[in-house]
Amino acid sequence: MLDEKSIVRGEDGMVYPHEVWKKLLQTGKFSIKSRNTKTENGQQEWVIYELTAEHRKALMERMPKPMQSDSFIAGEKFDGFKTSDINGNKFDLKNTDGKIIVLNFWFINCPPCKAEIPELNELTEAYKENNNVIFIAIALDDRYDLKDFLKTTPFNYNIVNSGRSFAERYGVKSYPTHVVIDKTGTIKFSTLGLATNTIAWIKKSIDESLASN
Structure with missing residues (x-):
């Protein structure tokens, strides 16, 4: 399981702080996968990598549609200002x-x-x-x-x-x-x-x- 103590490296091999890799994942432009190597104490390492445009599009399409706002219902006319x-x-x-x-x-x-x-x-x-x-x-x-x-x-x-x-x-x-x-x-x-x-x-x-x- 990934958490704030997980060891996550970039493709350059550098270890990324939790807040950094978390924000990268939130953009939807990056994904994360386990590495074949582990630390000396047996802890799993991970690598974060940038998605190609095709992979990102496919990922976005597989995800659930974002929650609709109750204030603006699709199909209704917009009352402008x-x-x-x-x-x-x-x-x-x-x-x-x-x-x-x-x-x-x-x-x-x-x-x-x-x-x-x-x-x-x-x-x-x-x-x-x-x-x-x-x-x-x-x-x-x-x-x-x-x-x-x-x-x-x-x-x-x-x-x-x-x-x-x-x-x-x-x-x-x-x-x-x-x-x-x-x-x-x-x-x-x-x-x-x-x-x-x-x-x-x-x-x-x-x-x-x-x-x-």
């Missing part, structure tokens, strides 16, 4: 005009919210040339705190500050909560919390929405 982000950009989500909207409800002191930011940034990078996909992060925090946080932790969504009223409007109580709204204004996918395949399902939902007529 108007808002502005911390940079003054305005968004009218009452009229998405064929756009795909990707929402993230979060706050600064939420550990899983912060943990997924690097992968969310990779997600926005994948669609940066597509103006039909809009990423909006509804934060509970005020503008000043967000500006300060973003100095050290870049987050490439369009970030809306002081979004507690929006969270309360939809009954969002668990964070992070993600929602993908398709071109017809219908909820395609939602989930709460952070699972290993959360980001993969967000991407899958975006791609399916883009491919639909």
